[in-house]
Amino acid sequence: MLAVQQLEAGYGESVILRQVTLQVRPGQVVCLLGRNGVGKTTLMKSIMGVLKAHKGTVSYKGTDLTKRAPGERAKKGIGYVPQGREIFPQLTVFENILLGLEASKEKKRAIPESAIAKFPVLPTMYGRRGGDLSGGQQQQLAFARALASEPDLLLLDEPCEGIQPSIVDDIRDVIRSIKADGKTSILLAEQSLEFVKSVGDYFYILEKGSIAWEGGLSDLNEEVIRHFLTV
Amino acid sequence: MLQLFNGISVSSILLLIALGLAITFGLMKVINMAHGELIMIGAYTAYVVQNLFAAYLPDAAFGWYFALAIPASFAVAFAFGLVLEMGLIRFLYGRPLDSLLATWGVGLVLQQIARSLFGAPNVGVTSPEWLNGGITAFGGAVFPYKRLFIIGLVLVCLFVMYLYIYRSHSGRRMRAVMQNREMAACLGISTRSVDAVTFAIGSGIAGIAGCALTLIGPIGPSIGTYYIVDAFMVVVLGGVGKLVGTVFGALGIGLSNTLFEYWTTASLGKVLVFLCIVAFLQWKPMGLVAMRSRSLDN
Numbered sequence: 001m002l003a004v005q006q007l008e009a010g011y012g013e014s015v016i017l018r019q020v021t022l023q024v025r026p027g028q029v030v031c032l033l034g035r036n037g038v039g040k041t042t043l044m045k046s047i048m049g050v051l052k053a054h055k056g057t058v059s060y061k062g063t064d065l066t067k068r069a070p071g072e073r074a075k076k077g078i079g080y081v082p083q084g085r086e087i088f089p090q091l092t093v094f095e096n097i098l099l100g101l102e103a104s105k106e107k108k109r110a111i112p113e114s115a116i117a118k119f120p121v122l123p124t125m126y127g128r129r130g131g132d133l134s135g136g137q138q139q140q141l142a143f144a145r146a147l148a149s150e151p152d153l154l155l156l157d158e159p160c161e162g163i164q165p166s167i168v169d170d171i172r173d174v175i176r177s178i179k180a181d182g183k184t185s186i187l188l189a190e191q192s193l194e195f196v197k198s199v200g201d202y203f204y205i206l207e208k209g210s211i212a213w214e215g216g217l218s219d220l221n222e223e224v225i226r227h228f229l230t231v
Numbered sequence: 232m233l234q235l236f237n238g239i240s241v242s243s244i245l246l247l248i249a250l251g252l253a254i255t256f257g258l259m260k261v262i263n264m265a266h267g268e269l270i271m272i273g274a275y276t277a278y279v280v281q282n283l284f285a286a287y288l289p290d291a292a293f294g295w296y297f298a299l300a301i302p303a304s305f306a307v308a309f310a311f312g313l314v315l316e317m318g319l320i321r322f323l324y325g326r327p328l329d330s331l332l333a334t335w336g337v338g339l340v341l342q343q344i345a346r347s348l349f350g351a352p353n354v355g356v357t358s359p360e361w362l363n364g365g366i367t368a369f370g371g372a373v374f375p376y377k378r379l380f381i382i383g384l385v386l387v388c389l390f391v392m393y394l395y396i397y398r399s400h401s402g403r404r405m406r407a408v409m410q411n412r413e414m415a416a417c418l419g420i421s422t423r424s425v426d427a428v429t430f431a432i433g434s435g436i437a438g439i440a441g442c443a444l445t446l447i448g449p450i451g452p453s454i455g456t457y458y459i460v461d462a463f464m465v466v467v468l469g470g471v472g473k474l475v476g477t478v479f480g481a482l483g484i485g486l487s488n489t490l491f492e493y494w495t496t497a498s499l500g501k502v503l504v505f506l507c508i509v510a511f512l513q514w515k516p517m518g519l520v521a522m523r524s525r526s527l528d529n
Contacts, residue, residue: 048417049417050413050416050417069416070413070416070417071416071417071418071419071420071421071422072419074417074418074419075419080417080418082414082417086411086413086414088406088407088410088411088414088415089410090406090410091403091406091407091410095403095406095407098403099403099404099407099415099418099420100418102404102418102419102420103418103419145418149418149419
């Protein structure tokens, strides 16, 4: 579904990612692990198109997206929940979710029930400005915004960063229910090993901008963790 | 009473010339020194429409040229703004000094073009008959129709802008792009076309302002330079990025200007107004209506 081939990307002249190859299959939850600064966010940004690839390709459902703008990728069905959530601070919660519809395939005017059903707290705050919400509420809003276009692939960049445990549990439930629906695949970049183990199907570990290890849940044993992930 | 009316009248003119800038400078953060020349383009469009009416239509129709001049001024300035954005401004986002110099240059070029086309001396635009005269209120004070018309025009412009920015789909896209360009792009919004249209709308409103200025006095190639400083002053005083702030900024400057001029002399009044603005911005650097939000605190 999503296939990244030999990707090289970075900021300006500096190269962060080298020779990254990964795949996400339909309905899968693929997790991207790695210590701080190994290039997880850079990889997410290059898949979304915010950063241009220096070399290599990003293709999605058989179409080469390497040269396409982020907006076109969104319209192809990729939803993005960025690190830091990137809510529009001066827009209301309702407007924030409505903007998620911009990428939907048919010109829809109403927010699909499926996007907000998982976040019952959001409709009670429709009139408030996005910037006034707490971090956890903003994270839920970012999820709802990304789900509004009913994407086939969801990119989640550290969705649990700086969020209270009860909302982390909520987000875990949301990811599980998306997985249970089977319509949307997920690429999840995350630090918390315990979290990814509870939702992931397949794992990639990044080190110094390259894929250092990949495997399924059962292969993710103590030795792998000690070698690649312990600080 | 009359002073209050004069103050509101001055405010309405200030507001009209600042509204376009509230979009291009306030929302888009582009320091567009050619804003005054877009006002001039609007004014000359009104002049051309007037001449066309006088030349080709019967005298009876002449009075209505102004009704056509307003949309025409908007359209011409809109087109200029679109070309300016796509040909120049687009490459200068996030580079305030470069865009300041470049747009100033564009302003000079436009002034020279106007001088070549229409001549250096000021030209007059004959106000339509139905705008001459005024209402005589109690105490013998006269409220000229022209001034009332400009106040009405500003209210209409404000209302339409409010509807567009805060109530329409394109307005929502526009605010999203101005607040977080990268994320807006990731959601599938074409930031390029939003930028171009937003800038063009700001320019179009400058055109309407120019059209309204023809009611007040003669117009010339450098008419814009008289108003550009005031326009920036209104937007900065009001608080960059907020339409309400621009309204209060215009009212504050307009009313205080009239009162100070009434109490002292014209030039001393202006000095006092500027002193007040400087003092006020020392006290509240964000302007009258500052944007506050958890996510803007950093």
